[in-house]
Amino acid sequence: MATRAVRLFGDPVLRQQASEVVDFDAQLRHLVADLHDTLYDQDGAGLAATQVGVLQRVFVWHGADGEEGHLVNPVLEFPDEELQDGPEGCLSIPGLYFDTKRRLNTIAKGYDVHGRPLQVVGEGRMARVLQHETDHLDGVLFIDHLDPDARKEAKRAIREAEWNQPPEIRVSPHRVRGVLS
Numbered sequence: 001m002a003t004r005a006v007r008l009f010g011d012p013v014l015r016q017q018a019s020e021v022v023d024f025d026a027q028l029r030h031l032v033a034d035l036h037d038t039l040y041d042q043d044g045a046g047l048a049a050t051q052v053g054v055l056q057r058v059f060v061w062h063g064a065d066g067e068e069g070h071l072v073n074p075v076l077e078f079p080d081e082e083l084q085d086g087p088e089g090c091l092s093i094p095g096l097y098f099d100t101k102r103r104l105n106t107i108a109k110g111y112d113v114h115g116r117p118l119q120v121v122g123e124g125r126m127a128r129v130l131q132h133e134t135d136h137l138d139g140v141l142f143i144d145h146l147d148p149d150a151r152k153e154a155k156r157a158i159r160e161a162e163w164n165q166p167p168e169i170r171v172s173p174h175r176v177r178g179v180l181s
Helices: 026-042 125-137 148-160
Strands: 046-048 058-062 068-077 083-090 093-103 105-111 117-123
Touching: 026 046, 026 058, 026 068, 046 125, 058 125, 068 117, 068 125, 083 125, 093 125, 093 148, 105 125, 117 125
Parallel strands: none
Antiparallel strands: 046 058, 058 068, 068 105, 083 093, 105 117
């Protein structure tokens, strides 16, 4: 299929809530294939459709053991109150990782690309991925889960990140008629 550009922090689409998928058609299958290709290209753990500018409730993941999958219209359940705390990053906030508290165990229910019911049980890293990607579909970023001091540090690091610098604007030394006086 094809890779798509990953939207970076500051892009308004990352703060929008995605719409439920109602058509389980070829277009959805192409989107999921593109998400997988993009995720392989970016070498990440998960990627939500909103991160490539598509406001549909779909995400894909690649597990540490080579497994991969997708989920359409996910709904999360938490079988217990156990928490995990550890480094979390995001393809939309590249190169930055911050300790983030998440539930240790998660059950995600939704559908596959053909509209068949699907349930994914996640523990540890997989639970983190399921929560992180579902958050994207709700317009939530992982830094929103940080305590106030850590969030302040994260926002400072984002402002200083090389990928977040404004492009250099060069002014022509030549006089342009009608534009400059």
